[in-house]
Amino acid sequence: MLQDAAMVSESRDLGKGQAKCPECGAALKSKGKRSRKLKTQRNQEISLERDYAQCPKCKTGLFPLDRELGLLEGELTPQMQQSVARLGTWIAFERAAEEIRHFTGTVVSKATVHWSYKLLFATSGGSEKSGITLSQFRRQL
Numbered sequence: 183m184l185q186d187a188a189m190v191s192e193s194r195d196l197g198k199g200q201a202k203c204p205e206c207g208a209a210l211k212s213k214g215k216r217s218r219k220l221k222t223q224r225n226q227e228i229s230l231e232r233d234y235a236q237c238p239k240c241k242t243g244l245f246p247l248d249r250e251l252g253l254l255e256g257e258l259t260p261q262m263q264q265s266v267a268r269l270g271t272w273i274a275f276e277r278a279a280e281e282i283r284h285f286t287g288t289v290v291s292k293a294t295v296h297w298s299y300k301l302l303f304a305t306s307g308g309s310e311k312s313g314i315t316l317s318q319f320r321r322q323l
């Protein structure tokens with residue numbers, strides 16, 4: 183938990199550099215602060231306040247800090263998400279949710295396990311088309 187919290191709090195200033203649009207390269211303009219809550223161990227929530235930025239040319243909107251931190255979508259900190267997803271590759275999602283609750287004290291749903299698992303699989307280069315099988319994926323972890 184402390185590691186996750188420190189990662190988030192030490193990085194509050196990271197998004198202040200001149201972020202560029204990933205689509206066209208133009209300088210992004212801040213559209214104000216938005217907060218996001220991330221759940222970590224012992225069911226504690228970390229609140230992250232960061233800029234929402236938009237491209238003046240192509241209107242692409244994003245959170246530069248989320249990108250710098252490598253935050254994926256979802257309610258969990260990256261460390262929690264990784265743990266949940268890894269467990270989800272070995273045991274049934276419902277059981278994984280119970281084990282996460284037992285070992286970390288954090289309440290996650292079966293759907294969150296499934297979703298985290300799919301996200302990890304996708305960000306590891308896996309997809310139905312890529313031909314990476316589940317057992318190959320497990321060996322990579």
Ligand SMILES: [Zn+2]
Nearest residue numbers: 203206237240
């Ligand atoms: Zn753009």
